[in-house]
Amino acid sequence: MFVRRIRNRQSRILISYIASLVAFILVPILLLTGIFLSNGLRQMESAYAVSQEYTLRQAIQNMDNDMKSFRQVAIQIATDPDVTPYVLNINNYDTILAIRKLAIYHAQVSFFDEMYLHINGDDNLYSGNGVISVNNFKNAGYRPQGEESRDEFDRYIAEGRPFALSVNGNGGYLVKKYDAKEYIAITYPWVDSGVHPLGSVVGLVESNYFTDILDISDKQYHENIYLFDEDVQLQFELENGPGFSLETIKLLMETYKKPGIHTGKVDGLSCFIIMGEAPTTGWKYIAVIPRSQFFLKYVRSENQVAAVITVLLVLCIVFGIVLAFRMYRPIRKLWSILEHVSPEQQNILEGLEPEMVKRGEWEHLHTSVTRIAEMNKTIARELEENKEMYSQSILKALLLGAVNAEHAQGTLAVQDIEFHEPCSLVIILYCMSPTRASQAEAAKALIEEQSLPGLHVLMLPENNGCLTLLWNTDPVLPPLEEKITDLYSVITGKTELDWLFAVGSCCDNLNGISTSYLEALAVGDSMQEKGRSGIYHYGEFRKVQESNELYQDILAYVDAHYDDNDISLSGLAEKFSLSSSYLSRFFRKCSGMNFLEYVTKRRIKKACCLLRDTDLKIKDIVEQVGYFDVASFTKKFRNTMGVSPAKYREQVRQDTDGADKAEE
DSSP states (O other): OHHHHHHHTHHHHHHHHHHHHHHHHHHHHHHHHHHHHHHHHHHHHHHHHHHHHHHHHHHHHHHHHHHHHHHHHHHHHHHOTTSSHHHHTSOSHHHHHHHHHHHHHHHHTTTSSEEEEEETTOSEEEETTEEEEHHHIIIIIEEEOSSOOHHHHHHHHHHOOTTBOOSSSSOOEEEETTTOOEEEEEEEEEEEOSSSEEEEEEEEEETHHHHHHHOOSOTTSOEEEEEEOTTOOEEEEEEESSOOOHHHHHHHHHHOOSSEEEEEEETTEEEEEEEEEOTTTOOEEEEEEESTTHHHHHHHHTHHHHHHHHHHHHHHHHHHHHHHHHHHHHHHHHHHHHTTOOHHHHHHHHHHHHHHHHHOHHHHHHHHHHHHHHHHHHHHHHHHHHHHHHHHHHHHHHHHTOSOHHHHHHHHHHTTOOOOSSEEEEEEEEEOSSOHHHHHHHHHHHHHHHTOTTEEEEOOGGGTTOEEEEEEEOSTTTTHHHHHHHHHHHHHHHHOSOEEEEEOOOBSSGGGHHHHHHHHHHHHHHHHHTTOOEEEEHHHHHHHHHHHHHHHHHHHHHHHHTTOTTOOHHHHHHHTTOOHHHHHHHHHHHHSSOHHHHHHHHHHHHHHHHHHHOOOOHHHHHHHTTOSOHHHHHHHHHHHHSSOHHHHHHHHHHHHHHHHHHHO
16 A cells, blocks of 8 residues: 555656756756846846947037137128128128128138028118028028017027027027928127127027937937037927926926936936036037847847747756756655565555655655654664674784684684784773773774774773773874874863873784783873873883983992092992993983992982081091092091081081070
């Protein structure tokens, strides 16, 4: 029943595999694609905005250059003596000359359809084509259009404001009768007295002049361009796409005053806002380009990229499905194994099935396999524990010398414990803390964490909770002393306790292991009695012992023969089969003084006793302590005791008599 239920769920597991893998592969691809498209779109938008900003700046410059030419011509007319109100008001040859001059000036600003000179108080207008009355100008030639009246137009041309485009800011046009074309009147002061203008220069230009220059947008994109005069009055607008209200455009001009490219929201749309200003006329220009239009244009322009991305996504889906089937194959094999489980295992799985089904098919499968793995792990752990116990018993017998080395090596090889290196030794670890047993367990765990090759840890009951290490290692790379020092640093550093490492001698084969073990025990017992911690090698320990024994023998001989006249360092060296120089260094190292100082000290001490306790003459005392003459003895006695021998005897006896009287 268990296997049958698993079979019914195979499709659900496979579908979850496919869905997860396809999603895992598609998400990065889609993310990278989105980043690629986003960067490309930004570059396209920025490039178009920069291009349009440059084009608008060129258009502004061209229009401004024309207006600058108009201003220069108006200034030339104002300073030309052949063009004055007096000359223009008399009907003779000079008037004809002035009209010819006006024709020449008009040629300098050829973008005007016609250019007139207006004099305040004069009913005529003067141009290169002749003289025309104001009424004929407004009735026969041109007539004002829009909301402004004729009186307003008269006042408009009389004021002659620099570069004024309209009468009342609403784009006042003049329409020529015979061709019905729309023209715009542009004025500039002719002569300004500072109080009342004397007249103005009026230029008539086709309205297409402005629209042609400002029509810079690519027709496939929506772009709106607006022109304001220096009083921030809208004069012209070119709208290619959704338009915006005048209030919105003026708000943008107040917000973005600096010329250049800006980004912001316009009626809820994210737009590029390009600001410009003409230095001569003071006219302000603003172009608004919605950014939402670029996406579809960009995708269409990148058809090859879109095709590659589509193919890549299809390949990712196919690869995810194939990979899901490959990952699903082990589960199929697992189900086939579960079909042939033993009756005991089947009972275990059937007993857990109702609870597992409630938690879902993945938990069902996971718990079933986990239970089987736990049974196998338990069996493997029991085998490993038995194997470790057996190997520990063999190693213990090897330490105690209770087993032949060759037999032990063969038995340990079966347990995967081999001794190939040329050096083996025993180290016993003593914890100087009262809680030795628990600290030994902690130290054992730390040593096993180091995973040192050839190191075996034993806890022998007869060692009273100490750790015994059997180390089979190479003594050269790195040096054995360095390895032991590193291990000592780890143990003391992690446990924060004092430890004693008793190290036995190295042996070339396993037959010497028991000897190394006994040496480590000897070092450990001796150092424990002295309460010392650190690392102590048996070789150094043995040298110290031998040195102590030699020193005690030498000291005993000197103490027995210091009063001999012929005792000397060379004689003592010959007695103990040593060189004089080595004996001198050895004696100083052990006693803290040289040989002669020690002999002199013993002789003076003996002399003090004889001076205090006997009535012998100083001469006799000198002979008994090993000196030849009294003078030499007296000098050495004075250097040591600070007084002469006689004075010393006198002081000692006075002190003794004084003490006796005090007692009485």
